Amino acid sequence: MNSIRPTVLIIDDESKIRRLLSRSLDGFGFDVLLSASAEEAMFLLEKSKPDIIILDYMMPEVDGLTFLSEMRKRYSIPTIFLSARDEVRIKTKALELGADDYVVKPFSMEELTARIKAVLRRSRVNSEKAPEQTVHNGDLVMFPDRRMCRYKDADIKFADTEFRLLLVLNKRPGTIFTHEDLLRQVWGAEYIGELNYLRVSFSRIRKKLTEAGLAGTAIASYSGIGYYIEDLSEEVL
Structure with a gap:
């Protein structure tokens, strides 16, 4: 800029x-x-x-x-x-x-x-931001410095806000992040209350994960509260 x-x-x-x-x-x-x-x-x-x-x-x-x-x-x-x-x-x-x-x-x-x-x-x-270390959650791997994501052998392309949302969840699998937390971290405090931003972004994230072979249900929502991603290291093979 x-x-x-x-x-x-x-x-x-x-x-x-x-x-x-x-x-x-x-x-x-x-x-x-x-x-x-x-x-x-x-x-x-x-x-x-x-x-x-x-x-x-x-x-x-x-x-x-x-x-x-x-x-x-x-x-x-x-x-x-x-x-x-x-x-x-x-x-x-x-x-x-x-x-x-x-x-x-x-x-x-x-x-x-x-x-x-x-x-x-x-x-x-x-x-x-300084380059971040690779984030692993089972076979779902994120490379923050390159804005890349991979599930097993499939590369997944996310828009910037989608990537940052998934990264927040993927750093702490199993942890529920409230709508307010996610909006503040990804968009900024000015956007608290804009729940449609979250719905649209997570819909696209789930679709892309499903296309890569990971069940979209790996990301769950608690109605009126927030979202979390499962701990994929505990997947039953």
Whole structure:
């Protein structure tokens, strides 16, 4: 991340929204790049390296979800999804595709700025952490420094938040982590109460573990409390 002023790429087809966000974020200490379309945004991403993307859902030709899906194939830049539609289906899909946060319009600039700073803070902390030792839980092995996971002979690719969630559980098999603990450790204290983030992420984690040959039930949830992973070293062979 830039050491002085982080750069935000705003992707929104409404010129009024772009101008408002640009002026406000500049005042909050950010450099701003503007794009009115997905095509223009891809061009900017090839020429510049923004620290974070603010992406609107409703855009002509290529909507925000489609752009996010394509962008994630090439870039891991933190992304906050904006939408005037507070629908669980859209929010869930955005998170599944790799959005780091979801903000519903209308919003205050103070809220958006706080969310931007929280996402950037997580990104910075993750990139600056000293390499961690390999974490073993039976045949499930995680390599934190390389963001790799393997079950027996199968490599499993996780999104960043999915990997960090599984890592928290895998370090202490059999221990129940509350919803609040997990949200605080992976997303930050600002996200306590965002249980849908956990539901979406653990659904994807279980699916990927199952595809690799490990029963998705290895990760269990206690309704209203939290999640834990079984001690896989005790698996019956």
